[in-house]
Amino acid sequence: MPISYDETRNIFHLKNNQISYIIGIEKGKYLVHRYFGPKIHSYHGVNELQLINRGFSTNPDPQDRTFSLNTLPLETSTQGSLDFRIANYQLRNPQGYRITAFEYAGYQITNEKPKLPGLPSLSGANTQTLEITLKDAQQNLEMILRYTLFENLPVISRSVEYINKSSQPIYLENAGSMMLDLPSANYDLLTLNGAHTNEANLSRQALHSGIQRVDSTRGTSSPQHQPFIALADKYTTEDQGAVMGFQLIYSGNFIAQVEVEQYGSCRLQMGINPDTFEWKLSPNEHFVTPEAVINYSDTGLNKLSQTFHSLYQNYLVPVYWQKRTRPILLNTWEGNYFSFHEKTLLEQVKTAKELGIELFVLDDGWFGQRNDDTQALGDWYVNQDKLPQKITGLADQIHELGLLFGLWFEPEMISKNSQLFRQHPDWPLQVPAYPLTEGRRQLVLDLSNPEIQDFLIATLDEYLKNGEIDYIKWDMNRHLTEVGNKNLPADQQKEISHRYVLGLYRVLETITRRYPKVLFENCSSGGGRFDPGMMAYMPQTWASDNTDAFCRTKIQTGFSYLFPPIMLGSHVSDVPNHQVGRITPLSTRGHIAMSGNFGYELDIKKQTPDTLAKIKEQVAWYKEHRQLIQFGNFYRLHTPDEQGVCAWLFANDQEVLIVYFHGVAQPAQKLAYLQTTYLDPQALYQNTATNEIFSGDELNHAGILIPRLKSDFASFTLHFKKI
Ligand code: DGJ
Numbered sequence: 001m002p003i004s005y006d007e008t009r010n011i012f013h014l015k016n017n018q019i020s021y022i023i024g025i026e027k028g029k030y031l032v033h034r035y036f037g038p039k040i041h042s043y044h045g046v047n048e049l050q051l052i053n054r055g056f057s058t059n060p061d062p063q064d065r066t067f068s069l070n071t072l073p074l075e076t077s078t079q080g081s082l083d084f085r086i087a088n089y090q091l092r093n094p095q096g097y098r099i100t101a102f103e104y105a106g107y108q109i110t111n112e113k114p115k116l117p118g119l120p121s122l123s124g125a126n127t128q129t130l131e132i133t134l135k136d137a138q139q140n141l142e143m144i145l146r147y148t149l150f151e152n153l154p155v156i157s158r159s160v161e162y163i164n165k166s167s168q169p170i171y172l173e174n175a176g177s178m179m180l181d182l183p184s185a186n187y188d189l190l191t192l193n194g195a196h197t198n199e200a201n202l203s204r205q206a207l208h209s210g211i212q213r214v215d216s217t218r219g220t221s222s223p224q225h226q227p228f229i230a231l232a233d234k235y236t237t238e239d240q241g242a243v244m245g246f247q248l249i250y251s252g253n254f255i256a257q258v259e260v261e262q263y264g265s266c267r268l269q270m271g272i273n274p275d276t277f278e279w280k281l282s283p284n285e286h287f288v289t290p291e292a293v294i295n296y297s298d299t300g301l302n303k304l305s306q307t308f309h310s311l312y313q314n315y316l317v318p319v320y321w322q323k324r325t326r327p328i329l330l331n332t333w334e335g336n337y338f339s340f341h342e343k344t345l346l347e348q349v350k351t352a353k354e355l356g357i358e359l360f361v362l363d364d365g366w367f368g369q370r371n372d373d374t375q376a377l378g379d380w381y382v383n384q385d386k387l388p389q390k391i392t393g394l395a396d397q398i399h400e401l402g403l404l405f406g407l408w409f410e411p412e413m414i415s416k417n418s419q420l421f422r423q424h425p426d427w428p429l430q431v432p433a434y435p436l437t438e439g440r441r442q443l444v445l446d447l448s449n450p451e452i453q454d455f456l457i458a459t460l461d462e463y464l465k466n467g468e469i470d471y472i473k474w475d476m477n478r479h480l481t482e483v484g485n486k487n488l489p490a491d492q493q494k495e496i497s498h499r500y501v502l503g504l505y506r507v508l509e510t511i512t513r514r515y516p517k518v519l520f521e522n523c524s525s526g527g528g529r530f531d532p533g534m535m536a537y538m539p540q541t542w543a544s545d546n547t548d549a550f551c552r553t554k555i556q557t558g559f560s561y562l563f564p565p566i567m568l569g570s571h572v573s574d575v576p577n578h579q580v581g582r583i584t585p586l587s588t589r590g591h592i593a594m595s596g597n598f599g600y601e602l603d604i605k606k607q608t609p610d611t612l613a614k615i616k617e618q619v620a621w622y623k624e625h626r627q628l629i630q631f632g633n634f635y636r637l638h639t640p641d642e643q644g645v646c647a648w649l650f651a652n653d654q655e656v657l658i659v660y661f662h663g664v665a666q667p668a669q670k671l672a673y674l675q676t677t678y679l680d681p682q683a684l685y686q687n688t689a690t691n692e693i694f695s696g697d698e699l700n701h702a703g704i705l706i707p708r709l710k711s712d713f714a715s716f717t718l719h720f721k722k723i
Pocket of ligand 1: 333523544
């Protein structure tokens with residue numbers, strides 16, 4: 001049994017062939033954390049709890065001053081009496097008291113994983129779930145801690161359910177998804193941080209006393225911080241050492257924090273951000289938190305990433321897309337912006353067809369008076385000056401030419417200058433008497449309002465129901481302000497941020513279930529809401545508005561800690577690059593874009609015959625290697641250094657591809673060998689360009705000589721077949 005309960009010692013042991021997670025019940029009441037790490041095949045309690053009479057400790061039993069919940073490792077925090085470390089939850093009753101005393105009440109083990117109502121969650125194949133119920137007898141409240149163990153992955157997912165069985169409402173001021181008390185704080189803290197066009201920079205710093213946190217109060221998970229934290233041993237590298245990774249499956253305001261406490265242990269906590277949250281739980285109501293993922297690697301960061309990749313690709317993204325290859329696309333944005341006409345688009349489609357491109361995506365600008373980014377969001381009717389035969393006419397012709405057709409939407413937004421706003425000035429999020437703050441000259445629709453959710457479902461349905469759209473790019477280009485509305489009473493205004501996310505999930509769930517074969521691409525000015533919550537509905541994300549190949553090596557490396565290449569939209573764009581002005585070779589732009597979910601974003605009618613011939617070659621080359629890139633294992637061989645050198649490896653049972661990017665050319669180029677590290681040491685590999693044969697262990701350890709590269713931003717690929 002992967003999850004077992006030892007009645008004599010009151011121990012729960014969650015164990016698969018890679019990890020163990022152990023929970024104890026102390027004094028019949030208190031849930032203590034005993035262990036998380038590599039699998040222990042038979043646990044006998046060697047790591048005793050430390051029971052010491054510590055100064056300033058509070059004791060549930062006044063006779064026993066060695067027993068304090070403020071110094072023991074716990075599975076959940078306590079509130080108002082016994083534990084002073086960061087809290088995983090906080091409740092307030094109508095009398096204003098903020099105290100609870102939850103005690104162990106029972107457990108259940110099931111072979112299935114319950115779906116979390118209204119929230120995205122991992123699917124339950126090959127899992128077992130432990131549910132531990134705690135009760136506060138004074139107020140008649142319940143808390144269920146859920147732990148799902150994945151059979152074939154070093155993963156446990158967690159969420160919490162709060163239940164009000166009393167006869168008065170309770171206010172959840174904080175409803176965390178998980179916490180984990182670890183006996184040591186001797187870790188490096190890893191987080192992913194960034195900004196628009198500079199997403200997913202990995203930061204690594206030693207934990208130190210006090211609280212370190214990343215969070216969002218922007219209404220979305222944000223490009224600023226990813227709902228992710230890892231704790232790595234000091235010597236952990238890409239291929240060696242222990243690391244624990246934690247990620248929240250949620251797309252709104254989150255918090256992920258670690259407290260290094262007084263006796264050198266630490267507490268990690270993760271969930272909805274309590275700064276912008278409160279929830280009124282009426283009698284008999286339940287509140288379920290988003291799911292948090294706990295992932296363990298004993299062999300470095302690459303293994304941690306591979307577990308995330310496989311978890312999300314096999315247990316999170318919509319089933320239809322889990323094993324389906326993704327088309328090579330041409331997106332109109334950087335090549336056309338707002339200025340196009342059906343005729344000019346069809347010319348591009350014809351050329352795209354000749355080049356072997358498979359999907360044509362019409363980006364922003366096709367609706368209402370959308371001739372720039374100051375207006376018309378919400379006016380989802382076709383601009384017939386640009387598209388005289390509407391979407392149907394365009395889509396039909398594109399299909400006749402043999403390409404798939406995709407369309408851009410930004411459903412959550414409304415421009416002040418739009419018909420929709422003139423009809424429904426009360427639809428954006430707003431607080432009476434305060435001005436509506438614009439961002440990119442637009443406002444955010446109040447998705448907590450079911451009427452607006454239904455409007456969005458109906459709008460999308462109208463376009464999708466005829467089956468003429470194969471792909472949708474779902475954009476979201478600003479954060480939430482004036483988070484309020486007139487519909488909810490004063491004591492529920494703080495629910496709106498979370499209600500917004502639930503509303504968004506309802507729209508996405510309805511539409512993506514209704515049209516499972518439509519490929520949805522998630523986007524928020526690029527990777528501004530690139531989180532597992534969105535991946536549950538949309539299997540790929542436009543990773544960044546920055547299309548410069550040099551910058552992209554860093555951004556794609558950053559996202560690769562969590563998401564596989566197939567999820568990471570990446571396009572070849574024109575030079576000088578529109579974001580940073582850099583000129584990089586077409587071959588390099590191709591190599592970097594092909595290392596993600598591949599496409600083009602330039603006006604192909606303006607390219608020279610030579611460039612078009614090269615694009616045709618790139619497309620053909622990618623098709624040859626697509627299966628490996630989209631479904632193979634991905635490894636970071638060299639993360640971008642100061643010069644910008646970066647190397648990635650794609651491998652499956654039959655073949656291997658290396659993508660090497662040289663960054664800025666340097667004088668006196670250093671001697672460098674690229675070690676492949678992860679190949680089968682016993683196997684032989686044949687270079688498909690030169691036919692040379694090498695053993696896996698010589699490639700892994702001796703490495704490949706990096707040739708002299710005398711130009712900026714050069715790159716090359718190497719392809720080997722396993723023989
Ligand atoms: C932001 C996206 O990231 C871009 O790719 C493009 O779709 C624009 N929005 C359109 O407004």
